[in-house]
Amino acid sequence: MKPFLIFLTGICFLNTVKAQTATDSVKAAVNRLFEGMKNSDAALLKNAFADSAILQTITRNKEGKLVVANEAVNEFAGFIAQQPKV
Numbered sequence: 660m661k662p663f664l665i666f667l668t669g670i671c672f673l674n675t676v677k678a679q680t681a682t683d684s685v686k687a688a689v690n691r692l693f694e695g696m697k698n699s700d701a702a703l704l705k706n707a708f709a710d711s712a713i714l715q716t717i718t719r720n721k722e723g724k725l726v727v728a729n730e731a732v733n734e735f736a737g738f739i740a741q742q743p744k745v
Contacts, residue, residue: 701740708732 695704714730
């Protein structure tokens with residue numbers, strides 16, 4: 660009887676524990692990003708990105724050609740940290 664109660668308790672526990680899905684992980688990262696931008700918090704902003712993240716901006720140069728510019732997350736976070744809190 661005791662093993663059955665342990666098994667039943669385990670099943671009830673597993674039903675109440677919800678694993679974090681990939682969607683939840685992405686939403687959490689996006690929420691950290693916007694929270695960091697809102698509060699001008701460089702540390703929180705950096706935490707929203709992977710270590711190997713590269714930020715890219717696509718613009719046109721004076722000749723009208725498309726140019727891709729890379730920016731490190733640290734540079735972006737430093738810029739955001741200098742902005743006033745919203």
